[in-house]
Amino acid sequence: MARIVTLKILRAVITLLIAVSLVFFFIRLSGDPALALAPPDAPPAVVEEYRTRLGLDQPLLTQYLRYIGGMFQGDFGYSIHTGRSAQSLFFERLPATLLLGLTALAIALGLGVTLGLIAALRHNSIIDRFVMGFSVFAFAMPNFFFGLLVVLSGALFFGVFFGGSGATRSFGQLLAPAATLGLAAMGSFARFTRSSLLETLNKPFMTALAVRGVPPRRRLLRHAIPNAAIPVVTMLGLSLGGIVAGAVVTEQVFSWPGIGRLLIRSVETRDIAVLQFIVLMVALTMTVTNLLVDLVYVILDPRMRGGQNG
């Protein structure tokens, strides 16, 4: 098991290293990184200093190593827009995005798994059909359209408007964007939980338990649901990607002051340093999450411990 864990960690590190390298080469391809990373309105001498510090006259490999080295010292460059360091802008926005994203994930997981369980237990009933219909709806619904519909009905029927800073918002003003953001993941959780539980219920060991006289409630709670939960855990990693991607659009629709809007503004103003930092942080978050999901999977599924390649 220690070998699998080491291998998985190694793979995560390599993945992250490649993502960082890709970002480096894309920025080098696109123009003069010294102009992009130096503080705004910097006199030519400072830009020149950046050029020397970045070592743009050096071979590409030396530049690359310095770039990686700079990251370990916390130097990610400055925003052209505000003159502040990329990471200070990022961490200023982080709480708002975390609040939105985690609420969305909680809604998606809580409601999605519950709906999936009910649908599987009432297989082929009206509830089952409703849940399946809902999951297709959630998959096909563009979250910006759904968000706009929420904003529109909020303004028309409830007198709720979305704007202002995160701190002054009411619970409803958090719940509406969070539900919009969590919608797609909720659909996949419901569908995935349902099919996983249905599959488990049809396994021979469930019949064996019934034959041995294990009561139905115990069969379900102690045997079926824990087994069905394993594949659902892997969905967590995938749905986090969906939530990160969805946050970009959802924050824009609800004027939510988070990293998604910072990202869009950085793209519009070509604020390379900020953009780079956001991309790196997304890669870090996703890689760590995927790694954790993999490790939890190893712990949950005894078969994975045997030393098979994962």
Added chain:
Amino acid sequence: MPLVVKLSLIFLVLFVLFALFGTYLTPYGYRQTALMHRLEAPGLFGSGSEYPLGTDARGRDLVARLAVGAQVTLLVAVAGTLIGAVIGSALGLIAAARRGYTEAAIMTGVDVQLSLPIIIVALFVLAMFDSSFMLLLFLIGLTGWEAYARLVRAATLSARNQGYVTAQRVLGASALRIYLRHILPNVFNVILVQFTVNMPLTILLETALSFLGLGVQPPMTSLGQIMSEGRDRLLNAWWLTLFPGMLIFLLALSISLVGDWLRDRLDPTLRGRRMT
């Protein structure tokens, strides 16, 4: 065939027809402005306007704009999905055929893609380089290539061990012939099913980028771009949001429903499952 699948197919046919011939439904061009007719509510809903679906902030006819938007969205959806399917499937096939370092490199690429949602990659690249339609198409096309690569690799690995492949090998067929003539057709169902899962995702990515103002650029238009222009007027010109939004939603929904049905038909063992 279930009723919803029939309805989905009918919608898809109507959507394609609208994309191809929709501009003939209206006497106005999609870039033709009319200052006296700005933001007119849809005539179909009894506003008395001569524009059945209303006009936008420059008095442009929404029917014409929706038709052109549908054209662009459809083109990007089909071409983009094909790009991802071809690149991803080819890489999956190569990974399974070559094994070793090639496979390790391709699967590492898959890991890297899984660590960066495609919309983030697209936004990053669009900020670096001047936006052009071809670049946009390519970026959108990359949606889900990693899913094809993983699925096709797995399917190829299991197909390799089938008797018919051994038979071909014993008969002296070249590796290229075995993979392209015998294994590829056998894993084609996997690709086809994934195609229907991926197409809605491609459509949603294009419309989302265009909605953010970073995808299809004016004077060209797409369904997402129309919504982007309608966003600031949501409360007084709902038609600019509602009509393109419904078209995108119904398009993605129809493709998903047809895809689910197709999957059940092609592989009964997958019934009710979805590879996300």
